[in-house]
Amino acid sequence: MSAAILQLGCGGAALAAAVVWMMLAVRSVASPPKGGGVLPRTVRRLPLVAVTVLLLGRVAATVALGRASEAFAVDRVWGLALSAMLTVAALVGVATASPAAGALAGGAALAAVGELVFTLVIGAPVPLWAGIAVVVAVLAGTAAWANATLHRGRRPLALTAVVGTLAVTAAVTVGWVGTTVPGSLADEGFQAHEHGTTQAREEQGTPVVELVGDVDAAAPRVSVRLIAKQDKISLASGETLSAWTFGELGGPAITATVGDVLDVRLDNVDIAGGVTAHWHGYPVPAASDGVAGVTQDAVVPGASFQTAFALDRAGTYWYHTHQVGSEGVARGLYGTLVVLPAEGSAEDVDVVLPLHTFGRAVVFGADTHAQHTPAAPGQTVRARIVNTDQLPQRFTVSGAVFRVLAIDGAPVETDELEDVAIEIPAGGRFDLGFTMGGSAVAVRPEASRSAAIVFGQASDEAPLSTSPARTFDPLTEVIGSTPPDESAAALIAAAASSGRFDAEATYVLDRLPRLVNGIPQYAYTVNGAAYPHIPSTVVAEGDVVRLTVVNRGFETHPMHPHGHTVRVLSVDGQPPAAPLWLDTFDVGPGQVWEVAFVADNPGIWMDHCHNLQHAALGMVLHIAYRGITTPFMRGGHASNAPE
Ligand code: C2O
Ligand code: CU
Numbered sequence: 001m002s003a004a005i006l007q008l009g010c011g012g013a014a015l016a017a018a019v020v021w022m023m024l025a026v027r028s029v030a031s032p033p034k035g036g037g038v039l040p041r042t043v044r045r046l047p048l049v050a051v052t053v054l055l056l057g058r059v060a061a062t063v064a065l066g067r068a069s070e071a072f073a074v075d076r077v078w079g080l081a082l083s084a085m086l087t088v089a090a091l092v093g094v095a096t097a098s099p100a101a102g103a104l105a106g107g108a109a110l111a112a113v114g115e116l117v118f119t120l121v122i123g124a125p126v127p128l129w130a131g132i133a134v135v136v137a138v139l140a141g142t143a144a145w146a147n148a149t150l151h152r153g154r155r156p157l158a159l160t161a162v163v164g165t166l167a168v169t170a171a172v173t174v175g176w177v178g179t180t181v182p183g184s185l186a187d188e189g190f191q192a193h194e195h196g197t198t199q200a201r202e203e204q205g206t207p208v209v210e211l212v213g214d215v216d217a218a219a220p221r222v223s224v225r226l227i228a229k230q231d232k233i234s235l236a237s238g239e240t241l242s243a244w245t246f247g248e249l250g251g252p253a254i255t256a257t258v259g260d261v262l263d264v265r266l267d268n269v270d271i272a273g274g275v276t277a278h279w280h281g282y283p284v285p286a287a288s289d290g291v292a293g294v295t296q297d298a299v300v301p302g303a304s305f306q307t308a309f310a311l312d313r314a315g316t317y318w319y320h321t322h323q324v325g326s327e328g329v330a331r332g333l334y335g336t337l338v339v340l341p342a343e344g345s346a347e348d349v350d351v352v353l354p355l356h357t358f359g360r361a362v363v364f365g366a367d368t369h370a371q372h373t374p375a376a377p378g379q380t381v382r383a384r385i386v387n388t389d390q391l392p393q394r395f396t397v398s399g400a401v402f403r404v405l406a407i408d409g410a411p412v413e414t415d416e417l418e419d420v421a422i423e424i425p426a427g428g429r430f431d432l433g434f435t436m437g438g439s440a441v442a443v444r445p446e447a448s449r450s451a452a453i454v455f456g457q458a459s460d461e462a463p464l465s466t467s468p469a470r471t472f473d474p475l476t477e478v479i480g481s482t483p484p485d486e487s488a489a490a491l492i493a494a495a496a497s498s499g500r501f502d503a504e505a506t507y508v509l510d511r512l513p514r515l516v517n518g519i520p521q522y523a524y525t526v527n528g529a530a531y532p533h534i535p536s537t538v539v540a541e542g543d544v545v546r547l548t549v550v551n552r553g554f555e556t557h558p559m560h561p562h563g564h565t566v567r568v569l570s571v572d573g574q575p576p577a578a579p580l581w582l583d584t585f586d587v588g589p590g591q592v593w594e595v596a597f598v599a600d601n602p603g604i605w606m607d608h609c610h611n612l613q614h615a616a617l618g619m620v621l622h623i624a625y626r627g628i629t630t631p632f633m634r635g636g637h638a639s640n641a642p643e
Contacts, residue, residue, distance in 0.1 A: 003068045004554060004590030007119075010061045010076060014115040017054040017083070020047050021090065021109035025102050025145075048091060051108070055080075055087050058115075068572070069592045071124045071508040071550040078131045079115030082138055086111040103149045107142030110164055114138040117171045123510045123528040124552065130171070137167030205629040208295050208604055213285030215308050221263050222256040222311075226277055228299070228321070228333060229269035237369035237450075241358050243332030244271055249366060250354050251319065251335015258342045260311045264288075267304040271321075274298030274638055275333060276305070278322035280427060280560070281408055281583035282337065283484075284309045286603025286628070289562055292323035293632050293640030294604055294622070299323075300638060313484055314341040315409025316352065316384040316429040322606075324641050326616035332358065334388045339409075347433065348379035353453055354386040355393055355445050362448035370462060375436045375455040383432045383443050383453065387424040390611045392556060392586055394471065395422045397432060399441035399463035404472065406431035410565065410581040413480035414472075421446065421468045425558040425586040427610035439463065475568070475576040484565050484581055488598040492567050495544040496596065502543035503599070507559075509587065509609070509619065510552040516618050523618040524553070524609060530618025531643060532634060537607070537623045539599040545623075546596050547607075551587045557614060559593075560584045561623060562605040566595035584610055599623075604630055606642065615643040 024047055058080055066073035090108040093101035114134050122130045141163040148159045226246040233241045233249045246252065246266075256262060268275045276298055278290035288307040292298040299305045320334035336352045351373055353365045361368050375381055382405060387393045401416040408429055424430050434441060440456030442463050454462040483489035495501050507526045514523035514530045523530040539545050546569070549559055560583060568580040571593050587593050602625045609619035620643050634640050 002590045003065055003072050003592075006061045006065050007072065007552065007590065010058050010065070011116065011119060013054045013058045013061070014079070014083070014112045014119075017051050017058075017087075018109050018112035018116070020051050020054070021105050021112060023047065024090075024094070025105035025109060048094060051087060052091070055083060058083070068590075069548075069550045071506065072552060072590075074124045075118040075122055075126050076115065078126055078134070079111070079118040082114050082135055083108065083111040086138070086142065099150060100146055103142065103146035106145040107138070110138045110141045110167065113164065113168065114171075117168060121171055121513060123512045123525060124508045125527060127528070134167075134171045137170050141167050205627045206602070208286045208628055208630045208632075211286040211603055211628070212288070213309055215261050215310055219259060219261045219310065220257075222254070222260045223263040224252055224254055224265070226251065226264065226266040226335070227269060228266065228271045228275040230271070231332070235363070235367045235369075236371070237367050239361060239368055241332075241361060241363075243358060244328060245332050246277070246335050249332065249363065250356070253335060253352055254319075254337045255340065255352075256311050256338070257340045257344070258311055258314050260339075261308055262311055263308045265304060265306045266299055268299045268301050270301050271328070271333070272301060273327070273641075274300050274323045275321045275328060276323045277319050278562070279309075279317060279319050279337065281315075281317045281429070281565070283313060283563055283565070283601055286563065286601070286605070289603065289605065290319075290322050291562070291606055292638065292642045293634040293636070294606065294630055294642060295632065297632055297636070297638035298640050311339045313409065314339045315406060315484075316386065316431055317409055318354065318386050318388060318429070320388070322642050325643060326612035329388065329612055330390070332356065336384075336386055338384060345382065346380075347382040349373065349375045349381040349455065350384070351382070351453070352384040352386065353443065354388050355447070356388045357447065362445060362451055364445045364448060364451035365453050367451065368448065369450045370442075370452040370454055372458060373453055373455050374458070375441075376457070377436050377438050379436045381434055381436060381441070381455055384429060385422070385424060385432065385443070386429045387426055390426050390613055392423050392425050392558070394446040395424065395430075395432075396444050396446065396466050396468060397422075397434065397441065398444070398466045399439060400434040400437060402432050402434040404430055404474075404478070405433040407474060407478070407580070408565070408582045408584060410484050411482040412474075412478045412578070412580075414477050415479065417472060419466060419468045419470070421471045423471050425556075425584050425610070427558055427560055427584040428582070428586075474580055475571055475574070478576065478578050478580055481579050481581060483567070483579065485598075485600070488600060489567070489579070491544050491598050492596045495546070496569055501546040501596065503537070503539045503545045504548070505537040505545070506548040506550065507621070508550045508552060509557050514618060521617055524557075524614040525618055526621055531608075531615075531620035534621040536604075536621060538626060539623060540626045541599055541602050543599040544596060545599055546594060549587050549593045549595070551589055551591050554589045555614075556589065556611075557587045557619065558584050558610040559587055559607065560610040561597070561607040563601045563603055564597040564599075564605065564623075566597045569594040569596055599625065602628055604628055608643070612643070
């Protein structure tokens with residue numbers, strides 16, 4: 001059974017147990033366990049059977065969850081230990097008709113509520129003091145109830161309600177405050193954490209701005225000017241869009257060749273909140289990463305920013321603002337970056353097709369409607385699809401069998417595919433390839449009824465859209481791949497076979513009540529905390545790093561580490577059929593992903609959920625190289641707010 005369902009089952013069972021115990025407690029107060037009731041004995045026993053079954057069910061589910069990942073179970077173990085104790089005590093109390101039975105039943109109810117507090121408020125990992133706080137609150141509530149029952153007549157209900165509420169409130173507060181205690185975790189600006197010591201910003205080291213990479217003065221230059229502004233766009237189909245752009249819809253579409261140097265100048269005309277350009281998936285030197293508050297200040301209206309980096313890797317990439325990204329990217333501050341191999345494109349027709357949703361308008365390519373791309377019979381086509389949205393998007397190909405040629409810029413091999421939908425994570429890219437037959441071929445996003453790219457002769461009729469029953473699975477259907485970097489691939493292969501990594505980190509993704517920028521939110525958390533309070537993963541240059549990402553939530557999280565490409569080691573313990581190299585991977589509800597990368601690009605890099613709404617609500621942390629510092633901070637005069 002999937003971890004997500006087991007988690008739901010566990011929560012439901014705890015809630016049910018709390019209700020049944022509460023009813024028993026209330027009834028024992030109303031008619032203390034002495035004389036028999038009107039109900040036959042077996043019926044009166046039913047609730048006791050129910051709570052026992054519910055407890056055993058929770059134990060079994062927790063064991064199964066623990067096998068999938070400790071992170072699914074650790075909070076439940078705390079809560080269950082408490083529940084088991086009070087459940088047994090209450091059952092004994094009822095069986096022996098003890099005068100304390102009612103109070104113990106109330107205690108068992110509180111313990112079940114405590115389980116929910118562990119899961120819904122504290123999460124994993126459980127800080128020791130938070131665990132103790134909940135245990136103490138439940139035991140104190142039980143004691144108060146017992147005291148009221150045994151010594152002060154039968155008015156315990158009001159008291160219990162008060163104590164219970166206090167207990168839950170205390171735990172909630174503890175959970176919130178826990179992630180905002182100064183000094184215990186990362187604070188404003190940037191501080192790398194390691195063994196309880198912090199690398200203060202003032203500490204000696206290499207500032208991230210000095211990490212500019214090697215730029216060969218003699219290399220051919222591709223110069224791009226990004227002019228960030230509020231825009232009105234008239235689509236060919238007649239629709240108009242209000243957007244923020246880097247000069248045009250889909251930014252300037254940048255095409256360059258391996259060996260070129262990309263020279264970028266970014267000007268901000270009138271984006272009041274500021275803007276940056278981040279090169280999604282591209283292994284840029286850290287100073288070019290374009291993250292406000294980490295690698296630069298946000299570019300305010302009237303200001304500009306210049307950077308240059310060598311293009312040494314071919315593939316499909318994209319760029320977008322990383323200042324208030326959840327708003328800026330959504331409004332249109334993005335563009336595409338295609339780096340062709342030195343020999344040029346291998347296909348006759350090579351197009352880049354960003355998908356972006358503006359409110360209700362789904363723009364695919366350059367329009368919300370069908371667009372024609374000339375392609376003659378026998379010609380080969382490469383369609384580079386870029387998902388610039390916040391959710392995964394599905395695409396179909398009709399009129400041809402096709403293959404996936406690359407994922408996130410890295411070449412892959414697949415069998416010929418037909419009647420299969422392609423699902424691309426938020427921020428991800430898939431290159432699809434096919435050969436033109438005698439008739440037109442259409443690539444369509446499932447999110448739109450009208451948008452399509454129709455390849456063929458002008459007179460060709462577009463093929464009917466299809467709705468494939470099956471979705472392409474990169475984990476099983478990629479049968480070969482070319483690593484973006486051979487030496488990194490060799491290091492990871494060696495570490496994977498020996499099981500020895502130089503650095504490891506586990507990211508437990510969850511939804512918990514936390515303070516985000518000082519405001520109580522139902523936050524998207526990593527290891528129980530929200531940005532900027534999530535400790536950075538600290539690595540040294542040359543480390544082979546393993547990240548384990550556990551999704552305890554019920555939404556998909558497209559995780560995206562900057563500056564590095566990861567190799568997927570396993571998903572739910574299952575290794576992929578062929579090495580998969582990704583920079584954005586969808587961790588589904590209840591999934592556990594293990595990925596590895598080589599720390600070969602010094603810097604301070606973001607690693608975050610690319611559903612930028614989730615990022616804005618906390619799901620952001622850093623991968624920080626030892627010895628690298630930054631002069632920038634969140635807030636400040638440029639109001640830096642990367643997420
Ligand atoms: Cu497209 Cu921080 O990412
Ligand atoms: Cu997310």
